[in-house]
Amino acid sequence: MTIAVDVAKRLGAFELRAAFRSGERLAALFGPSGSGKTTLVHLVAGLARPDAGRIAVGDTVLFDSAAGIDVPRHRRRIGYVFQDARLFPHLSVRSNLLYGRWFTRATEGEPNLDSVVALLGITHLLGRRPGALSGGERQRVAIGRALLARPRLLLMDEPLSALDEARKAEIIPYIERLRDEAGIPILYVSHSLGEVARLAADMVVLDAGRVVAQGEPLAVARRLDLLPAAAEVEPGRFLDVVATRRDERYGLTTLVLEGGEIVVPDLDLSLGQSVRLRVRARDVMLALERPVGVSALNVLAASVGTARPDGLSGMEVSLDCGGQELLARITRRSFDELRLAPGMAVFAVLKSVSFDRRFGEDADARPVAPTGGSP
Ligand SMILES: Nc1ncnc2c1ncn2[C@@H]1O[C@H](COP(=O)(O)OP(=O)(O)OP(=O)(O)O)[C@@H](O)[C@H]1O
Numbered sequence: 001m002t003i004a005v006d007v008a009k010r011l012g013a014f015e016l017r018a019a020f021r022s023g024e025r026l027a028a029l030f031g032p033s034g035s036g037k038t039t040l041v042h043l044v045a046g047l048a049r050p051d052a053g054r055i056a057v058g059d060t061v062l063f064d065s066a067a068g069i070d071v072p073r074h075r076r077r078i079g080y081v082f083q084d085a086r087l088f089p090h091l092s093v094r095s096n097l098l099y100g101r102w103f104t105r106a107t108e109g110e111p112n113l114d115s116v117v118a119l120l121g122i123t124h125l126l127g128r129r130p131g132a133l134s135g136g137e138r139q140r141v142a143i144g145r146a147l148l149a150r151p152r153l154l155l156m157d158e159p160l161s162a163l164d165e166a167r168k169a170e171i172i173p174y175i176e177r178l179r180d181e182a183g184i185p186i187l188y189v190s191h192s193l194g195e196v197a198r199l200a201a202d203m204v205v206l207d208a209g210r211v212v213a214q215g216e217p218l219a220v221a222r223r224l225d226l227l228p229a230a231a232e233v234e235p236g237r238f239l240d241v242v243a244t245r246r247d248e249r250y251g252l253t254t255l256v257l258e259g260g261e262i263v264v265p266d267l268d269l270s271l272g273q274s275v276r277l278r279v280r281a282r283d284v285m286l287a288l289e290r291p292v293g294v295s296a297l298n299v300l301a302a303s304v305g306t307a308r309p310d311g312l313s314g315m316e317v318s319l320d321c322g323g324q325e326l327l328a329r330i331t332r333r334s335f336d337e338l339r340l341a342p343g344m345a346v347f348a349v350l351k352s353v354s355f356d357r358r359f360g361e362d363a364d365a366r367p368v369a370p371t372g373g374s375p
Contacts, residue, residue, distance in 0.1 A: 001185045008050060018036065025186065029190075045076065046078070076152075168195075206228075237325050247266075259322030288347075298349065
Protein backbone atom coordinates (compact mmCIF):
# COMPACT_ATOMS: atom_id res chain seq x y z
CA MET A 1 0.00 0.00 0.00
CA THR A 2 1.35 3.41 -0.89
CA ILE A 3 1.64 6.30 1.51
CA ALA A 4 1.61 9.58 -0.40
CA VAL A 5 2.31 12.79 1.48
CA ASP A 6 2.70 16.30 0.12
CA VAL A 7 2.18 18.90 2.81
CA ALA A 8 3.02 22.39 3.93
CA LYS A 9 2.76 23.55 7.54
CA ARG A 10 4.13 26.60 9.31
CA LEU A 11 4.76 26.47 13.08
CA GLY A 12 6.18 29.77 14.29
CA ALA A 13 9.55 30.19 12.60
CA PHE A 14 9.60 26.58 11.39
CA GLU A 15 8.22 25.69 8.00
CA LEU A 16 7.62 22.11 6.88
CA ARG A 17 7.27 21.58 3.13
CA ALA A 18 7.60 17.87 2.60
CA ALA A 19 6.60 15.51 -0.19
CA PHE A 20 7.27 11.79 -0.51
CA ARG A 21 5.60 8.59 -1.63
CA SER A 22 6.50 5.10 -0.42
CA GLY A 23 5.10 1.68 -1.22
CA GLU A 24 7.33 -0.26 1.18
CA ARG A 25 6.02 -2.18 4.16
CA LEU A 26 8.15 -0.08 6.50
CA ALA A 27 9.31 3.35 5.45
CA ALA A 28 11.52 5.34 7.79
CA LEU A 29 11.41 9.07 8.36
CA PHE A 30 14.97 9.94 9.26
CA GLY A 31 16.54 13.24 10.22
CA PRO A 32 18.20 15.19 12.98
CA SER A 33 16.37 16.65 15.94
CA GLY A 34 14.11 19.49 14.90
CA SER A 35 13.95 18.47 11.23
CA GLY A 36 10.17 18.06 11.36
CA LYS A 37 9.64 14.31 11.73
CA THR A 38 7.11 14.54 14.55
CA THR A 39 5.32 17.45 12.90
CA LEU A 40 4.94 15.34 9.77
CA VAL A 41 3.51 12.30 11.58
CA HIS A 42 1.13 14.57 13.52
CA LEU A 43 -0.22 15.81 10.19
CA VAL A 44 -0.66 12.24 8.95
CA ALA A 45 -2.36 11.17 12.20
CA GLY A 46 -4.70 14.17 12.12
CA LEU A 47 -3.27 15.60 15.36
CA ALA A 48 -2.46 18.78 13.44
CA ARG A 49 -3.79 20.20 10.20
CA PRO A 50 -1.60 21.02 7.20
CA ASP A 51 -1.86 24.58 5.86
CA ALA A 52 -2.12 22.96 2.43
CA GLY A 53 -1.46 19.67 0.70
CA ARG A 54 -2.62 16.09 0.39
CA ILE A 55 -2.19 12.91 2.44
CA ALA A 56 -3.36 9.50 1.19
CA VAL A 57 -2.90 5.91 2.32
CA GLY A 58 -3.64 3.53 -0.55
CA ASP A 59 -6.89 4.72 -2.14
CA THR A 60 -8.03 6.56 0.97
CA VAL A 61 -7.50 10.31 0.96
CA LEU A 62 -7.11 11.55 4.55
CA PHE A 63 -6.50 15.18 3.72
CA ASP A 64 -6.75 17.22 0.55
CA SER A 65 -6.88 20.98 0.89
CA ALA A 66 -7.81 21.44 -2.76
CA ALA A 67 -10.74 19.01 -2.53
CA GLY A 68 -11.80 20.18 0.95
CA ILE A 69 -11.15 16.75 2.52
CA ASP A 70 -10.03 16.51 6.15
CA VAL A 71 -10.91 13.15 7.69
CA PRO A 72 -11.16 13.62 11.46
CA ARG A 73 -8.49 11.96 13.53
CA HIS A 74 -10.74 9.25 15.02
CA ARG A 75 -11.88 8.16 11.55
CA ARG A 76 -8.42 7.96 10.02
CA ARG A 77 -7.75 4.51 11.50
CA ILE A 78 -4.14 5.29 12.18
CA GLY A 79 -2.28 3.46 14.92
CA TYR A 80 0.24 5.58 16.80
CA VAL A 81 3.06 4.23 18.93
CA PHE A 82 4.91 6.89 20.88
CA GLN A 83 8.37 6.95 22.47
CA ASP A 84 6.81 6.07 25.81
CA ALA A 85 4.18 3.36 25.88
CA ARG A 86 1.38 5.49 27.43
CA LEU A 87 -0.52 2.52 28.87
CA PHE A 88 -3.27 2.87 31.46
CA PRO A 89 -1.55 1.97 34.75
CA HIS A 90 -4.74 0.77 36.48
CA LEU A 91 -5.69 -1.66 33.68
CA SER A 92 -4.24 -5.10 33.02
CA VAL A 93 -2.24 -5.74 29.87
CA ARG A 94 -5.29 -7.52 28.43
CA SER A 95 -7.55 -4.53 29.09
CA ASN A 96 -4.94 -2.14 27.72
CA LEU A 97 -4.72 -4.23 24.56
CA LEU A 98 -8.47 -4.34 24.08
CA TYR A 99 -8.96 -0.65 24.81
CA GLY A 100 -8.49 0.58 21.24
CA ARG A 101 -10.71 -2.19 19.94
CA TRP A 102 -13.84 -0.76 21.50
CA PHE A 103 -13.88 1.88 18.81
CA THR A 104 -13.87 -0.41 15.81
CA ARG A 105 -15.95 -3.28 14.51
CA ALA A 106 -14.31 -6.66 14.03
CA THR A 107 -13.90 -7.93 10.49
CA GLU A 108 -12.72 -11.35 9.43
CA GLY A 109 -9.00 -11.71 8.74
CA GLU A 110 -8.03 -8.68 10.81
CA PRO A 111 -5.77 -8.96 13.83
CA ASN A 112 -7.33 -10.51 16.91
CA LEU A 113 -6.06 -10.67 20.46
CA ASP A 114 -4.59 -14.16 20.13
CA SER A 115 -2.69 -13.47 16.93
CA VAL A 116 -1.37 -10.12 18.16
CA VAL A 117 -0.15 -11.38 21.53
CA ALA A 118 1.51 -14.33 19.78
CA LEU A 119 3.15 -12.03 17.22
CA LEU A 120 4.55 -9.79 19.96
CA GLY A 121 5.40 -12.54 22.45
CA ILE A 122 3.29 -11.08 25.27
CA THR A 123 0.85 -13.92 26.00
CA HIS A 124 2.37 -14.50 29.44
CA LEU A 125 1.92 -10.85 30.38
CA LEU A 126 -1.83 -10.54 29.85
CA GLY A 127 -2.76 -10.56 33.55
CA ARG A 128 -0.12 -8.05 34.67
CA ARG A 129 -0.39 -4.30 35.13
CA PRO A 130 2.00 -2.02 33.19
CA GLY A 131 3.95 -1.22 36.39
CA ALA A 132 5.14 -4.83 36.48
CA LEU A 133 6.56 -4.79 32.93
CA SER A 134 9.99 -3.89 31.59
CA GLY A 135 10.25 -0.92 29.20
CA GLY A 136 10.55 -3.27 26.22
CA GLU A 137 7.50 -5.28 27.31
CA ARG A 138 5.46 -2.09 27.80
CA GLN A 139 6.38 -0.97 24.30
CA ARG A 140 5.33 -4.33 22.84
CA VAL A 141 1.97 -3.96 24.59
CA ALA A 142 1.62 -0.45 23.16
CA ILE A 143 2.29 -1.82 19.67
CA GLY A 144 -0.28 -4.57 20.27
CA ARG A 145 -2.87 -2.04 21.37
CA ALA A 146 -2.29 0.01 18.23
CA LEU A 147 -2.58 -3.11 16.03
CA LEU A 148 -5.83 -4.24 17.64
CA ALA A 149 -7.49 -0.96 16.72
CA ARG A 150 -7.16 -2.28 13.13
CA PRO A 151 -5.25 0.63 11.68
CA ARG A 152 -4.76 1.15 7.95
CA LEU A 153 -1.36 2.63 8.79
CA LEU A 154 0.89 2.35 11.83
CA LEU A 155 2.92 5.40 12.86
CA MET A 156 5.84 4.63 15.15
CA ASP A 157 7.54 7.76 16.52
CA GLU A 158 10.97 6.78 17.86
CA PRO A 159 9.47 3.75 19.61
CA LEU A 160 12.86 2.56 20.87
CA SER A 161 14.43 5.81 21.94
CA ALA A 162 13.34 5.56 25.59
CA LEU A 163 14.77 2.05 25.93
CA ASP A 164 18.24 0.97 26.95
CA GLU A 165 20.40 -0.92 24.48
CA ALA A 166 19.46 -4.38 25.76
CA ARG A 167 15.72 -3.64 25.54
CA LYS A 168 16.16 -2.22 22.03
CA ALA A 169 17.85 -5.41 20.90
CA GLU A 170 15.03 -7.42 22.46
CA ILE A 171 12.22 -5.53 20.71
CA ILE A 172 13.69 -5.11 17.20
CA PRO A 173 12.91 -8.71 16.10
CA TYR A 174 9.24 -8.13 17.02
CA ILE A 175 9.12 -5.00 14.88
CA GLU A 176 10.61 -7.04 12.03
CA ARG A 177 7.87 -9.66 12.47
CA LEU A 178 5.26 -6.95 12.61
CA ARG A 179 6.59 -5.51 9.36
CA ASP A 180 6.67 -8.92 7.65
CA GLU A 181 3.50 -10.50 9.00
CA ALA A 182 0.93 -7.91 10.07
CA GLY A 183 0.14 -6.60 6.59
CA ILE A 184 -0.12 -2.98 7.80
CA PRO A 185 2.18 -0.34 6.31
CA ILE A 186 4.42 1.32 8.89
CA LEU A 187 5.85 4.82 8.92
CA TYR A 188 8.73 4.66 11.37
CA VAL A 189 10.40 7.77 12.77
CA SER A 190 13.99 7.52 13.90
CA HIS A 191 17.21 9.45 14.06
CA SER A 192 19.27 6.28 14.37
CA LEU A 193 20.66 5.14 11.05
CA GLY A 194 21.51 1.71 12.46
CA GLU A 195 17.88 1.15 13.42
CA VAL A 196 16.61 2.43 10.08
CA ALA A 197 19.08 0.33 8.09
CA ARG A 198 17.94 -2.78 9.91
CA LEU A 199 14.19 -2.19 9.66
CA ALA A 200 13.38 -0.10 6.61
CA ALA A 201 13.53 -0.75 2.88
CA ASP A 202 12.92 2.92 2.20
CA MET A 203 14.26 5.94 4.05
CA VAL A 204 12.93 9.48 3.66
CA VAL A 205 15.52 11.97 4.90
CA LEU A 206 14.22 15.21 6.39
CA ASP A 207 16.36 18.23 7.07
CA ALA A 208 15.06 21.61 8.21
CA GLY A 209 11.50 20.75 7.18
CA ARG A 210 12.40 19.51 3.68
CA VAL A 211 12.73 16.02 2.23
CA VAL A 212 16.35 16.04 1.03
CA ALA A 213 16.79 12.40 -0.02
CA GLN A 214 14.93 9.14 -0.34
CA GLY A 215 16.05 5.60 -1.05
CA GLU A 216 17.32 2.32 0.33
CA PRO A 217 18.92 3.28 3.69
CA LEU A 218 22.42 1.97 3.15
CA ALA A 219 22.54 3.40 -0.36
CA VAL A 220 21.55 6.81 1.01
CA ALA A 221 24.07 6.42 3.84
CA ARG A 222 26.86 5.66 1.38
CA ARG A 223 26.18 9.02 -0.19
CA LEU A 224 27.17 11.11 2.80
CA ASP A 225 26.42 14.21 0.81
CA LEU A 226 22.70 13.25 0.92
CA LEU A 227 22.53 13.16 4.71
CA PRO A 228 21.98 16.20 6.91
CA ALA A 229 25.20 17.18 8.64
CA ALA A 230 23.73 16.52 12.08
CA ALA A 231 22.34 13.07 11.24
CA GLU A 232 23.56 10.13 13.23
CA VAL A 233 25.14 7.97 10.54
CA GLU A 234 26.15 4.38 10.83
CA PRO A 235 29.06 4.08 13.25
CA GLY A 236 32.39 4.45 11.56
CA ARG A 237 35.42 6.69 11.43
CA PHE A 238 37.33 8.69 8.88
CA LEU A 239 40.94 7.96 8.01
CA ASP A 240 43.18 10.47 6.29
CA VAL A 241 45.39 8.70 3.77
CA VAL A 242 47.69 9.57 0.89
CA ALA A 243 47.66 7.95 -2.56
CA THR A 244 51.14 6.57 -3.20
CA ARG A 245 50.98 3.96 -5.97
CA ARG A 246 48.83 2.87 -8.85
CA ASP A 247 48.72 -0.64 -10.12
CA GLU A 248 47.69 -0.38 -13.76
CA ARG A 249 47.49 -4.10 -14.27
CA TYR A 250 44.91 -4.77 -11.56
CA GLY A 251 43.36 -1.31 -11.57
CA LEU A 252 44.22 -0.60 -7.92
CA THR A 253 45.42 2.41 -5.96
CA THR A 254 47.49 2.10 -2.81
CA LEU A 255 46.75 4.54 -0.01
CA VAL A 256 49.13 4.92 2.89
CA LEU A 257 48.70 5.89 6.51
CA GLU A 258 50.84 5.28 9.54
CA GLY A 259 50.16 1.67 10.47
CA GLY A 260 49.77 0.32 6.99
CA GLU A 261 48.45 0.53 3.49
CA ILE A 262 44.98 0.32 2.05
CA VAL A 263 44.49 -0.93 -1.48
CA VAL A 264 41.30 0.15 -3.22
CA PRO A 265 39.87 -0.09 -6.73
CA ASP A 266 41.50 2.55 -8.88
CA LEU A 267 40.59 6.09 -7.93
CA ASP A 268 41.18 8.99 -10.16
CA LEU A 269 43.83 10.43 -7.83
CA SER A 270 47.24 11.80 -8.53
CA LEU A 271 50.09 10.33 -6.57
CA GLY A 272 50.73 12.25 -3.37
CA GLN A 273 47.12 13.38 -3.16
CA SER A 274 45.33 13.17 0.22
CA VAL A 275 41.92 11.61 0.53
CA ARG A 276 39.58 10.94 3.43
CA LEU A 277 38.17 7.44 3.74
CA ARG A 278 35.12 6.47 5.69
CA VAL A 279 35.45 3.05 7.27
CA ARG A 280 32.27 1.62 8.78
CA ALA A 281 32.64 -0.19 12.07
CA ARG A 282 30.96 -3.29 10.68
CA ASP A 283 33.54 -3.49 7.90
CA VAL A 284 36.42 -3.87 10.35
CA MET A 285 37.45 -7.30 11.65
CA LEU A 286 40.08 -7.84 14.35
CA ALA A 287 42.89 -10.40 14.53
CA LEU A 288 45.57 -10.95 17.18
CA GLU A 289 48.17 -11.90 14.55
CA ARG A 290 48.68 -10.54 11.07
CA PRO A 291 46.35 -12.71 9.01
CA VAL A 292 47.74 -14.53 5.99
CA GLY A 293 45.82 -16.11 3.17
CA VAL A 294 42.79 -13.83 3.44
CA SER A 295 41.24 -12.17 0.43
CA ALA A 296 40.89 -8.77 2.12
CA LEU A 297 43.74 -6.62 0.91
CA ASN A 298 43.79 -4.27 3.83
CA VAL A 299 45.40 -5.14 7.13
CA LEU A 300 46.39 -2.35 9.51
CA ALA A 301 48.39 -2.56 12.72
CA ALA A 302 46.45 -0.99 15.59
CA SER A 303 46.08 -0.95 19.34
CA VAL A 304 42.86 -1.40 21.28
CA GLY A 305 41.32 1.62 22.98
CA THR A 306 37.91 1.57 24.64
CA ALA A 307 35.01 -0.81 23.99
CA ARG A 308 31.27 -0.51 24.52
CA PRO A 309 28.13 -2.50 23.68
CA ASP A 310 26.70 -1.40 20.30
CA GLY A 311 23.06 -1.74 21.31
CA LEU A 312 22.43 -4.86 19.24
CA SER A 313 24.41 -8.01 19.94
CA GLY A 314 27.92 -6.70 19.50
CA MET A 315 30.67 -4.48 20.79
CA GLU A 316 32.13 -1.35 19.29
CA VAL A 317 35.87 -1.31 19.82
CA SER A 318 37.84 1.85 19.23
CA LEU A 319 41.33 1.40 17.82
CA ASP A 320 44.38 3.59 17.55
CA CYS A 321 45.77 3.22 14.09
CA GLY A 322 48.98 5.21 13.83
CA GLY A 323 47.39 8.12 15.70
CA GLN A 324 44.06 7.93 13.86
CA GLU A 325 40.94 6.36 15.28
CA LEU A 326 39.17 3.37 13.73
CA LEU A 327 36.05 1.71 15.05
CA ALA A 328 35.39 -2.03 14.81
CA ARG A 329 32.05 -3.71 15.43
CA ILE A 330 32.49 -7.32 16.48
CA THR A 331 30.32 -9.84 18.29
CA ARG A 332 30.42 -9.96 22.05
CA ARG A 333 31.61 -13.53 21.78
CA SER A 334 34.61 -12.56 19.62
CA PHE A 335 35.33 -9.75 22.04
CA ASP A 336 35.50 -12.24 24.92
CA GLU A 337 37.38 -14.91 23.01
CA LEU A 338 40.05 -12.49 21.81
CA ARG A 339 40.33 -11.20 25.41
CA LEU A 340 40.64 -7.67 24.10
CA ALA A 341 41.90 -5.09 26.57
CA PRO A 342 43.02 -1.47 26.28
CA GLY A 343 46.51 -1.12 24.84
CA MET A 344 46.59 -4.57 23.21
CA ALA A 345 48.21 -4.82 19.79
CA VAL A 346 45.83 -6.13 17.11
CA PHE A 347 45.41 -6.14 13.35
CA ALA A 348 42.39 -4.51 11.78
CA VAL A 349 41.19 -6.14 8.58
CA LEU A 350 39.14 -3.76 6.46
CA LYS A 351 36.46 -5.39 4.35
CA SER A 352 35.52 -2.28 2.43
CA VAL A 353 35.83 1.47 2.59
CA SER A 354 33.98 4.39 1.08
CA PHE A 355 34.98 7.93 0.31
CA ASP A 356 33.81 11.18 1.73
CA ARG A 357 33.20 12.80 -1.59
CA ARG A 358 31.03 12.18 -4.61
CA PHE A 359 32.47 9.43 -6.71
CA GLY A 360 29.77 8.24 -9.01
CA GLU A 361 26.02 8.05 -8.80
CA ASP A 362 24.29 5.45 -6.73
CA ALA A 363 21.11 4.26 -8.38
CA ASP A 364 19.31 3.44 -5.13
CA ALA A 365 20.02 6.74 -3.43
CA ARG A 366 18.54 9.85 -4.86
CA PRO A 367 18.60 13.42 -3.75
CA VAL A 368 15.23 15.10 -3.71
CA ALA A 369 14.66 18.61 -4.97
CA PRO A 370 14.97 20.89 -1.92
CA THR A 371 11.78 22.70 -2.87
CA GLY A 372 9.65 19.54 -2.24
CA GLY A 373 6.26 20.21 -0.72
CA SER A 374 2.89 21.50 -1.57
CA PRO A 375 1.74 24.81 -3.04
N1 LIG B 1 3.75 24.43 18.13
C1 LIG B 1 4.93 24.84 17.66
N2 LIG B 1 5.18 26.15 17.50
C2 LIG B 1 6.36 26.59 17.01
N3 LIG B 1 7.34 25.76 16.63
C3 LIG B 1 7.15 24.45 16.75
C4 LIG B 1 5.94 23.91 17.27
N4 LIG B 1 6.05 22.55 17.26
C5 LIG B 1 7.27 22.25 16.77
N5 LIG B 1 7.94 23.39 16.46
C6 LIG B 1 9.28 23.47 15.88
O1 LIG B 1 9.26 22.75 14.67
C7 LIG B 1 10.53 22.14 14.45
C8 LIG B 1 10.33 20.67 14.11
O2 LIG B 1 9.93 19.98 15.26
P1 LIG B 1 9.66 18.42 15.27
O3 LIG B 1 9.25 18.03 16.66
O4 LIG B 1 8.73 18.06 14.17
O5 LIG B 1 11.10 17.83 14.94
P2 LIG B 1 11.65 16.35 15.02
O6 LIG B 1 12.39 16.10 13.77
O7 LIG B 1 10.54 15.42 15.36
O8 LIG B 1 12.66 16.44 16.23
P3 LIG B 1 13.05 15.36 17.38
O9 LIG B 1 13.86 14.31 16.70
O10 LIG B 1 13.86 16.18 18.34
O11 LIG B 1 11.76 14.86 17.98
C9 LIG B 1 11.36 22.41 15.68
O12 LIG B 1 12.22 23.47 15.39
C10 LIG B 1 10.33 22.79 16.71
O13 LIG B 1 10.89 23.68 17.66
